[in-house]
Amino acid sequence: MQPTLITHNETETETLGAALGQLMQPGDVLALVGDLGAGKTCLTRGVARGLGIDEPVTSPTFILVAEYTTARGFPLYHADCYRLERAAAEAQAIGLDDLLLDDGVAVVEWAERIESLLPADHLRITLTALDDTSRELTFMPHGARSAELARRIVHG
Numbered sequence: 001m002q003p004t005l006i007t008h009n010e011t012e013t014e015t016l017g018a019a020l021g022q023l024m025q026p027g028d029v030l031a032l033v034g035d036l037g038a039g040k041t042c043l044t045r046g047v048a049r050g051l052g053i054d055e056p057v058t059s060p061t062f063i064l065v066a067e068y069t070t071a072r073g074f075p076l077y078h079a080d081c082y083r084l085e086r087a088a089a090e091a092q093a094i095g096l097d098d099l100l101l102d103d104g105v106a107v108v109e110w111a112e113r114i115e116s117l118l119p120a121d122h123l124r125i126t127l128t129a130l131d132d133t134s135r136e137l138t139f140m141p142h143g144a145r146s147a148e149l150a151r152r153i154v155h156g
């Protein structure tokens with residue numbers, strides 16, 4: 001059984017993201033999977049807040065990757081692979097694979113579309129709408145570092 005958490009409104013999802021952001025270290029990658037409206041951008045907004053980013057975070061659907069500077073000096077890359085037709089090839093062409101190995105942290109929406117470009121260690125988070133305002137988040141760590149991150153977020 002994978003560890004899961006349930007949030008009951010947008011604020012709870014953002015707060016969970018902020019807790020994740022506070023724990024993230026350079027090199028960490030969150031691979032978000034879930035339908036439109038599942039809460040991927042909402043969670044990312046929280047991650048940005050946890051990293052001390054004051055700028056508004058919107059879905060980078062049209063620009064594919066947005067870069068923010070965190071209060072701790074390293075960048076946050078926020079990618080959205082929804083609109084990539086041949087996702088892995090196009091993501092590689094815009095250098096997303098390099099960004100995921102960069103000294104920053106990264107959050108990728110529709111990460112299953114660029115599975116082959118994800119670094120060996122990444123934390124996959126699947127978001128599922130249970131009803132209008134409840135979301136189930138399932139944490140699937142790949143690698144030792146993301147297992148530690150998942151453990152700290154799920155068990156405190």
Ligand code: ADP
Pocket residue numbers: 007008009010011012013034035036037038039040041042043059109132133134135
């Ligand atoms: P995605 O990026 O996965 O397409 P968004 O984060 O942009 O999703 O949007 C999520 C939508 O679901 C928003 O309209 C938000 O208000 C709504 N919502 C309702 N309940 C929740 C919840 N528990 N967590 C996150 N979003 C929620």
Ligand code: MG
Pocket residue numbers: 040041059080109
């Ligand atoms: Mg989104």
